Amino acid sequence: xxxxxxxxxxxxxxxxxxxxxxxxxxGGSKVPLYDDAEVLSMEGYSGVLSYEPxxxxxxxxxxxxxxxxxxxxxEKNQMVAFxxxxxxNSTIGGTYACALTGPAKPFRGxxxxxxLGTKLLDGQGRxxxxxxxMIKNVAGYDVSRMLAGSKGxxxxxxxxxxxxxxxxxxxxxxxxxxxxxxxxxxxxxxxTSLPMSGGAYYQGHFYYRVMxxxxxxxxxxxxxxxxNSIWKILNPFKPKLExxxxxxxxxxxxxxxxxxxxxxxxxGGTRRWVASEHKPDHPYVTLWDDRFLPRxxxxxxVKKIKQGLKKVFDPHHVFKDL
Amino acid sequence: MAFLEEIQEIKMxxxxxxxxxLPKGCVLASDEECRPYECDALSAYREKPLAVALPETxxxxxxxxxxxxxxxxxxxxxxxxxxxxxxxxxxxDGIILGLSKLNKILxxxxxxxxxxxxxxxxxxxxxxxxxxxxxxxxxxxxSQIACSIGGNVxxxxxxxxxxxxxxxxxxxxxxxxxxxxxxxxxxxxxDDGVDLLALLNGSEGxxxxxxxxxxxxLPKPDAAQxxxxxxxxxxxxxxxxxxxxxxxxxxxxxxxxxxxxxxxxEDFAKVGYPTDAEALLLCEVDGSFDQVxxxxxxxxxxxxxxxxxxxxxxxxxxxxxALWQGRxxxxxxxxxxxxxxxxxxxTIPRSKLAYVxxxxxxxxxxxxxxVANVFHAGDGNLHPxxxxxxxxxxxxxxxxxxxxxxxxxxxxxxxxxxxxxxxxVEKLNSMCHQYHGHELExxxxxxxxxxxxxxxxxxxxxxxxxxxxxxxxxxxxxxxLPFGHLERF
Numbered sequence: 001x002x003x004x005x006x007x008x009x010x011x012x013x014x015x016x017x018x019x020x021x022x023x024x025x026x027g028g029s030k031v032p033l034y035d036d037a038e039v040l041s042m043e044g045y046s047g048v049l050s051y052e053p054x055x056x057x058x059x060x061x062x063x064x065x066x067x068x069x070x071x072x073x074x075e076k077n078q079m080v081a082f083x084x085x086x087x088x089n090s091t092i093g094g095t096y097a098c099a100l101t102g103p104a105k106p107f108r109g110x111x112x113x114x115x116l117g118t119k120l121l122d123g124q125g126r127x128x129x130x131x132x133x134m135i136k137n138v139a140g141y142d143v144s145r146m147l148a149g150s151k152g153x154x155x156x157x158x159x160x161x162x163x164x165x166x167x168x169x170x171x172x173x174x175x176x177x178x179x180x181x182x183x184x185x186x187x188x189x190x191x192t193s194l195p196m197s198g199g200a201y202y203q204g205h206f207y208y209r210v211m212x213x214x215x216x217x218x219x220x221x222x223x224x225x226x227x228n229s230i231w232k233i234l235n236p237f238k239p240k241l242e243x244x245x246x247x248x249x250x251x252x253x254x255x256x257x258x259x260x261x262x263x264x265x266x267x268g269g270t271r272r273w274v275a276s277e278h279k280p281d282h283p284y285v286t287l288w289d290d291r292f293l294p295r296x297x298x299x300x301x302v303k304k305i306k307q308g309l310k311k312v313f314d315p316h317h318v319f320k321d322l
Numbered sequence: 323m324a325f326l327e328e329i330q331e332i333k334m335x336x337x338x339x340x341x342x343x344l345p346k347g348c349v350l351a352s353d354e355e356c357r358p359y360e361c362d363a364l365s366a367y368r369e370k371p372l373a374v375a376l377p378e379t380x381x382x383x384x385x386x387x388x389x390x391x392x393x394x395x396x397x398x399x400x401x402x403x404x405x406x407x408x409x410x411x412x413x414x415d416g417i418i419l420g421l422s423k424l425n426k427i428l429x430x431x432x433x434x435x436x437x438x439x440x441x442x443x444x445x446x447x448x449x450x451x452x453x454x455x456x457x458x459x460x461x462x463x464x465s466q467i468a469c470s471i472g473g474n475v476x477x478x479x480x481x482x483x484x485x486x487x488x489x490x491x492x493x494x495x496x497x498x499x500x501x502x503x504x505x506x507x508x509x510x511x512x513d514d515g516v517d518l519l520a521l522l523n524g525s526e527g528x529x530x531x532x533x534x535x536x537x538x539x540l541p542k543p544d545a546a547q548x549x550x551x552x553x554x555x556x557x558x559x560x561x562x563x564x565x566x567x568x569x570x571x572x573x574x575x576x577x578x579x580x581x582x583x584x585x586x587x588e589d590f591a592k593v594g595y596p597t598d599a600e601a602l603l604l605c606e607v608d609g610s611f612d613q614v615x616x617x618x619x620x621x622x623x624x625x626x627x628x629x630x631x632x633x634x635x636x637x638x639x640x641x642x643x644a645l646w647q648g649r650x651x652x653x654x655x656x657x658x659x660x661x662x663x664x665x666x667x668x669t670i671p672r673s674k675l676a677y678v679x680x681x682x683x684x685x686x687x688x689x690x691x692x693v694a695n696v697f698h699a700g701d702g703n704l705h706p707x708x709x710x711x712x713x714x715x716x717x718x719x720x721x722x723x724x725x726x727x728x729x730x731x732x733x734x735x736x737x738x739x740x741x742x743x744x745x746x747v748e749k750l751n752s753m754c755h756q757y758h759g760h761e762l763e764x765x766x767x768x769x770x771x772x773x774x775x776x777x778x779x780x781x782x783x784x785x786x787x788x789x790x791x792x793x794x795x796x797x798x799x800x801x802x803l804p805f806g807h808l809e810r811f
Contacts (some may be wrong), residue, residue: 166570
């Protein structure tokens with residue numbers, strides 16, 4: 001693997017020298033390949049480098065599949081608490097690049113919350129290390145968390161250390177009710193001491209998930225216990241759409257009222273999935289057509305900052321902007 | 323002399339412009355008025371600022387920034403001044419931008435569980451304000467009665483509960499930031515792409531001036547119980563913590579004290595700590611009534627099986643708070659044994675704790691300076707308190723050297739130089755030990771993107787490449803010295 005790391009550094013340096021563009025590809029489960037870029041494959045650049053269950057930290061190569069990661073952690077009764085979606089052969093590197101988090105987001109936090117450190121190659125093929133393996137670390141700017149979501153456009157992250165958590169027992173309940181009422185109720189419940197780890201609305205039902213010891217739920221009117229499959233249906237969400245419709249992912253405040261065309265509400269109300277022909281009028285909308293494209297809706301100032309940061313990490317513009 | 327005269331002249335111009343822009347009483351310029359701003363909680367470092375500006379509105383903050391940019395005057399943003407690393411140490415030719423008058427809680431939405439606050443709001447005020455709704459703001463640095471939320475974001479502050487509830491970065495969902503031109507940006511958790519909100523947390527006032535913060539609020543747990551356990555060795559105690567975490571329990575608080583700290587705390591607070599113990603563990607579990615009962619019993623059982631020779635489980639809220647009093651007063655308690663103390667903030671893997679404490683003990687003997695250790699055992703954050711006397715010539719310098727050695731040791735065992743206090747001016751040299759030239763170059767690059775004037779808190783948090791080269795900490799890779807074009811001394 002050391003050889004492989006060197007090769008990757010060489011590939012980046014060569015691309016910089018020859019003015020070529022590289023597209024970083026992990027398991028190939030998310031972003032499509034572009035003709036104008038050479039592939040920098042992370043396939044097989046995998047494996048657990050260190051794992052200390054009692055320190056709650058695991059360090060893995062970026063090409064490690066989520067499947068392998070889950071397996072290794074489960075053996076020690078632990079998990080990645082941000083519940084990354086499985087798109088088939090998904091890697092932790094790709095998940096990090098797209099900053100993907102599952103249904104427990106408002107309760108247990110998102111992917112970047114669990115990132116402790118990264119090793120990376122910048123656009124000049126230089127090895128850099130940011131953060132570390134410590135849960136608490138405020139030395140230097142938090143580059144490791146900043147790059148979560150950068151879609152491989154700034155640097156090649158080759159390794160990362162993640163905080164892991166104990167596996168918890170979770171059970172799911174549901175109540176039949178209208179969507180608008182469910183949004184209010186899931187917010188109200190999240191403000192109580194009930195140890196929730198999921199809140200969603202799908203096909204006429206409000207679903208909520210609870211972890212660990214908790215008061216009996218099924219003695220409440222209309223509450224039924226169901227299996228945990230709903231969270232897999234919503235993460236990743238791949239609904240069948242009517243012809244002409246598109247799927248839009250909206251990030252909103254959890255209490256945002258019902259939005260027209262919504263086919264599912266996730267993440268305690270902060271995530272709305274809308275099926276419609278036209279883009280919903282909302283500040284945080286992403287067209288979700290399995291291509292994980294950015295929204296390109298940054299204001300002028302933020303855009304300038306992002307362009308500036310790109311230059312700092314990748315001055316020769318080696319990595320493809322996605 | 324020419325330099326001083328120049329400063330005097332700039333000062334007059336800047337002060338005049340500031341006085342014109344801000345209401346009466348919002349610009350402090352006399353020696354006497356500026357004195358309280360000469361240092362933050364790291365009082366060993368002092369400098370007199372050119373002036374202190376205390377704007378009352380965001381518009382006034384923008385004005386201050388524009389004036390400073392026009393005059394090339396450095397801006398050191400300050401909240402309550404409780405920082406422990408000299409992050410708000412003034413510059414002779416720079417102003418202190420005090421945000422203590424921006425102290426309003428702008429909005430509380432109990433249903434959404436968020437609060438929008440101005441940066442000068444004190445940490446504890448947030449929890450107090452939302453208490454009627456059964457909510458609270460989780461990060462609780464020990465200075466929480468005084469420290470400001472703006473400062474918390476700048477330092478990415480922690481607290482005793484961060485293993486379970488996270489640091490500031492995990493509990494902030496949006497911020498409004500100004501650059502040196504007074505232009506506004508919003509960095510929100512809903513943003514796409516590079517995570518600028520995460521970047522701004524812990525950026526120590528170098529990237530922008532934060533003027534509004536949206537905080538995540540959590541429901542207050544039903545119950546909490548504290549398990550106190552005494553051990554005959556540090557290793558046993560650390561192993562017991564390991565066992566608790568391996569069993570899948572994430573305690574809300576997990577604090578460890580060494581013999582010196584236990585004795586000092588008991589002397590001070592008289593809470594019934596076993597003073598014959600080599601190590602004391604305070605382990606708090608919280609959550610629903612059902613969960614707490616189960617967890618407290620499991621924790622007590624695990625600790626007993628791992629060699630705790632005395633265990634006490636709090637039976638009432640009063641007892642729980644009383645047992646915490648010793649730990650919460652550990653710093654002043656230790657402080658009573660010495661005219662001054664110096665608090666370090668390294669982080670280490672727990673498995674290295676016994677080794678690190680042994681090494682610190684050796685250093686302590688070598689330097690002839692006493693050390694008490696308190697340890698956030700859950701997240702590896704070690705706070706050695708070095709006792710010294712600033713009035714003895716050279717003792718502060720020796721203490722700083724000692725502290726620097728401890729931090730290097732933390733890095734060498736796989737940890738970091740600062741878990742929650744920040745780098746400020748205090749740990750600039752240690753940064754050279756933790757990061758290499760290329761990484762520091764990236765840090766400087768990031769700074770320039772946000773602040774091409776270099777006027778926001780210059781000289782803090784990230785050491786210059788020169789400084790590291792002089793210290794001999796430059797990382798030589800494959801025999802090639804980075805930054806060959808730089809002069810070295």
